[in-house]
Amino acid sequence: MTYARLGVGMVGYSFMGAVHAHAWNTAPRFFTLPLHPELTLLAGRNAEAVTAAAARFGFAETTTDWRTMLTRDDVDLVDVCTPGDTHAEIAIAALEAGKHVLCEKPLANSVAEAEAMAAAAASAAEHGVRAMVGFTYRRVPAIQLARQLVAEGALGQIRHVRADYLQDWLSDPSAPLSWRLDKSKAGSGALGDIGAHVIDLAQFITGEQITAVTGMLDTFVAERPIAASAAGLSATAGEGMGPVTVDDSAAFLARLSGGGNGVFTATRFAQGRKNAIRIEINGSRGSLAFDFEDMNVLHVYDAEEVAERAGFRRIVVTEPGHPFVAAWWPPGHGLGYEHGFTHQAVDLVTALAEGSQPTPSFADGLAVQRVLDAVERSAATGTWLAVSGTGQAATDPSTRKEVHSPA
Amino acid sequence: MTYARLGVGMVGYSFMGAVHAHAWNTAPRFFTLPLHPELTLLAGRNAEAVTAAAARFGFAETTTDWRTMLTRDDVDLVDVCTPGDTHAEIAIAALEAGKHVLCEKPLANSVAEAEAMAAAAASAAEHGVRAMVGFTYRRVPAIQLARQLVAEGALGQIRHVRADYLQDWLSDPSAPLSWRLDKSKAGSGALGDIGAHVIDLAQFITGEQITAVTGMLDTFVAERPIAASAAGLSATAGEGMGPVTVDDSAAFLARLSGGGNGVFTATRFAQGRKNAIRIEINGSRGSLAFDFEDMNVLHVYDAEEVAERAGFRRIVVTEPGHPFVAAWWPPGHGLGYEHGFTHQAVDLVTALAEGSQPTPSFADGLAVQRVLDAVERSAATGTWLAVSGTGQAATDPSTRKEVHSPA
Amino acid sequence: MTYARLGVGMVGYSFMGAVHAHAWNTAPRFFTLPLHPELTLLAGRNAEAVTAAAARFGFAETTTDWRTMLTRDDVDLVDVCTPGDTHAEIAIAALEAGKHVLCEKPLANSVAEAEAMAAAAASAAEHGVRAMVGFTYRRVPAIQLARQLVAEGALGQIRHVRADYLQDWLSDPSAPLSWRLDKSKAGSGALGDIGAHVIDLAQFITGEQITAVTGMLDTFVAERPIAASAAGLSATAGEGMGPVTVDDSAAFLARLSGGGNGVFTATRFAQGRKNAIRIEINGSRGSLAFDFEDMNVLHVYDAEEVAERAGFRRIVVTEPGHPFVAAWWPPGHGLGYEHGFTHQAVDLVTALAEGSQPTPSFADGLAVQRVLDAVERSAATGTWLAVSGTGQAATDPSTRKEVHSPA
């Protein structure tokens, strides 16, 4: 099968749909791709809205039934940009139909769904059909550089990961209910929506697994006004308030497979923090720090430098030798949020042309899902829990004393 | 009893002794004090060293037996600057002898000791004899301003406290053993030495209590070289290595008495972070952030401002109207680490002259000790534990769902 | 003339061509435009290269003679992305042919050329044909917000503008010669290439004119290796080195029309600064500060706040109410360098549809050119010079004493 073109069918067209479509449009203009992505088909339930979105983003056709694309020969890849409760159904059906799949994160709303998806991906891979999950922040150049540095050993043995994902859009108790606050649709709240990103980033950058956790979930505002537009649809029309059934904030302590520890926070109640993804990693040889509010910069500390000259180095990650950057602008002309999606498209297309497994795979997505699940269950029991699939013994993992002999 | 002068007897003369002595010397030069502190007597075990230290800092006399000062009429206050295992004995004896006490933190090495000290302080207070514990970071002007803002309601209801105390001086596994790594002397490691500070700061700024915790302790380097100077004294001379019996890092999740939550880290293994005390507090109306590496600055966010004009305000806390600042320099001429100690001396002397209780009291020190204890025990059991004395039920405190009605 | 579509002919296809083409492609996907831009024709001298570029960016046709587009009915706008020495010829011809023009900055290589272009633009405007110059940094949202704040009076009377544009790509003396170092092609060096941007930004944000200057130009590396690729083409092949005929750095003091002053620097020799555009403006009521290395942020100080609560506010300019932002992502999901070009395309298309004058106009470009010229001449004479067209008397403008009565 030669791929002169790559027909893309997309399901969903709101925030994630827009940024994915922009990536598909932009990737071939700045990168030399082995296949040419074409926006073949856009699926959505509302015929009028899906038609408008397709016109805006350049899709050739539309459908109100995503299953249509399973039988279209000109659709090679299904890009799943819907809420989490539909990921498993769509992605598994697509893989079984022989379509490559790019699925937004979190992979699913439960471990069971994610396991089924990972199994489907494994089966499909035997036939050269590939699946990828959209943890897009991995492809911010500064994050790629962070991964490179850790892989080169620049940090030595990892001792600490501290990672926060801070937003504030729910701080106001009069902010209305939405599907994101409904557990049946969203699976969880801050935990799965944004916590999933920092879990994946921590595992990606360190190359380690989170093996055990103890978590804490809070719902600060337990009832919210039902939006006027939604009220007409509600069984309880007239009452005006509805329950929030997910967490507003999540935090957890973690064990890492390499012997270090982690401290994680995800919240939508950090007033003044709009999309602050903050990661600091401390190892035996050095440290690194990143804040998405200053996304073109990575701070790196090398403990082997002379003490009087050592300090966190502020690397502006816009040099041509930095990952993905040569395709763009001269040094110092920074990139934005959406570039990670374009880079994701580039790597996915390249892997498909090469017949290799794109990353993060559905197995990587499942690994994150298992951490989310362990956090949620540990918060309910108040105890540490091993993360399934990591080989961590279920016995008490909260304290640890280990001999690291001097190097 | 009229106090024309305040005779100060100090026990200990290394790092803490130096900065305390400097504060006693400096306070009357920049502040108008109701009593004049005089450096009357310095106690230490090594006669030669204590004599040299006394000469350097201006103490009139020395002794190798701290008990001497209990019977000296010209000693009004005993300033305890020794390791934690001696705090209880010295402080209680001094209070019983009718001497005011300033005791370095953490108050003690165990809750039992701290309770005895708090009880002694309560008894002494009935006779106008006062006790204070030296959580000096409270008196950094930016921290004082933070407390004022929270007390005024600028943050509304507190949702999150994130507090880290990061150092790196033990990252190198060839750093030698010291008394600070010996549980019998130091009580704990990073937890009590530096974690105690951020626990106190969190409680001071918010005005709330930490009511329950689940913690995680690590000892990354379990054996260290016995220092050459110490080897001669060691029963195991020649073996060269000795055990580290305290934690290298501590982290814990917490419940706050006002319904919010907390995430805390204390570590001596954060490469490149020398003395980074970082606190961010998010409330329903605003947020504040502080980093001791930039100690003259407080960042404050007011969520009631118009969204397009809102942002964290970088307040340079050097205006004459800021706490303690008018005594020093013009705006922008920043203060350093030691000024907190001078301010502590000022407030202590003022409280003594007024006959009021200086803060933080031994009861405040005990409250911190109980949190340290709960963290340590929770790390051993892997479960959440209530902090004694806070009224928190011992039943599982890890999840919470509460209705905060819209304001 | 109804504009269902806007046929775009572009001349040039390297750095500026790429980012302009991307903007034309992107603008209609995120903004609702009154006209639909179509990439009709791409002109360049090398047939092979221009064909490849057209394929990459989606131009329908190519030509090796830009004059072709003057007679094409389906080209409504000519987008000039060539070096400065060709701007006047192309832009004037296009305007005379009834084509709208978007011309990259600096407007021209001399005041004479710029005057001719501004005159052509004025004539064309009488027939509804419009011209715009591409000072794209004006449309960074944080810069737009800065302009809004000054226009609202948030800074009061402007006292100081300090503006630096810092790069470092010529610091290495072995960096080869290029057309940008050849005065006949580029007009000037750092002065016109990057200094022009900060001059325009200063005038745009303040709404004032630079009326007099005294400048300083330096060429630190006066000879550079002729690039291997260029050597074959060179009359002096074999000699290996050629002269730099432009400035490496420029700095100047300035008078502003409102009574304040300015200090400007543009350099390609600031090691470690890649594309640092730094502007700080101090007025009687407040200040603002911007750094393009952190381009989604504006720092604003309001002097009317209580001293103890005042501070520079770090506004993350990603709120939906901020200029251009609602079309993009949620708060905190920052934009990059290229977004200014997309916003420029949006405003240009809107102005064309409305029949209004887009800004910055060629007259604005001429105003910048006159400042560049005065800086260059003042550096040659060592004296202050009035900027032509500003009404500034040629008499000595270096000192000033003025009574501002207390408000």
Next chain:
Amino acid sequence: MTYARLGVGMVGYSFMGAVHAHAWNTAPRFFTLPLHPELTLLAGRNAEAVTAAAARFGFAETTTDWRTMLTRDDVDLVDVCTPGDTHAEIAIAALEAGKHVLCEKPLANSVAEAEAMAAAAASAAEHGVRAMVGFTYRRVPAIQLARQLVAEGALGQIRHVRADYLQDWLSDPSAPLSWRLDKSKAGSGALGDIGAHVIDLAQFITGEQITAVTGMLDTFVAERPIAASAAGLSATAGEGMGPVTVDDSAAFLARLSGGGNGVFTATRFAQGRKNAIRIEINGSRGSLAFDFEDMNVLHVYDAEEVAERAGFRRIVVTEPGHPFVAAWWPPGHGLGYEHGFTHQAVDLVTALAEGSQPTPSFADGLAVQRVLDAVERSAATGTWLAVSGTGQAATDPSTRKEVHSPA
């Protein structure tokens, strides 16, 4: 002559007097000094005030006539902390009386005075009597480190110095007149008061001289209210307003002796900037940046690092190996404004004991004075002027083109 003690006589006791006295008291407590400073005599015109100040700071005696100290055998050094118009008289008299002198900056109010002082210092030096001028910011540890790095060649050839000293205390036009706004007392305004510091720092760190300048002075508020307390003393009592006879802001372009250039600003009208001393130096091999608002930090860029790993290194200048730091606290426990004065006292006492010339010398102070003078005259004429004493030809220094052959 053996110096068991060093008797200090101080003239003046307000802001500078307080910080000098504190330094004399503090230096021997933290540093091992070869001579012991004793606060012997404090001089001031108001008997009551000088007595109170002496009591506060620990001076043994007071006088209302500074000449008294010229004949006192127990006064070895005269510390001049008065306004600039009295520096020459006091310092010269003291030197002639065989007293060492520490004189606050700027050295004098005119070049003529400064020349006389430098001559007196040269004569005195022949007899082992030493003079030093108090450019205290030189002894901020981060500035010392900056000097070390430049001296080691870490920056290579200096191309650019940009230095700003920004304050805002005169922005409010209702701020009253004071002696600092009276040219007969203060010599100049922002130029001499704060501009002198950045001139000295630039020359100190680079080890180069400013050889030519063109300057710009502004007085934004030409009349101010006469303070109520001053009104009674005024010949024009009742009129209420008086003239400001100095500059509110100064800026200048400069030539450096090593071939680089400089851009300087000093202003009291930068709203929100309290005491921001900002210096950035770019050389052929690297750069450094400093901001006094974050005074314990130096940012250093090494251009010889691999591009993808290079970045400004944020050195927290609190390591024991950093200048002066070992005497103080552990790493990360930052110093404040006053520590520079203590370090100044330490170095002065050491030089006196060694019989060597302390720096900055009066010759260094004179060099700064000549730059101040050239700025002021150039602002009056609107032309570039050579700085006297630097060997710079008076011919036009505004443009320069020089061949630096590739290394």
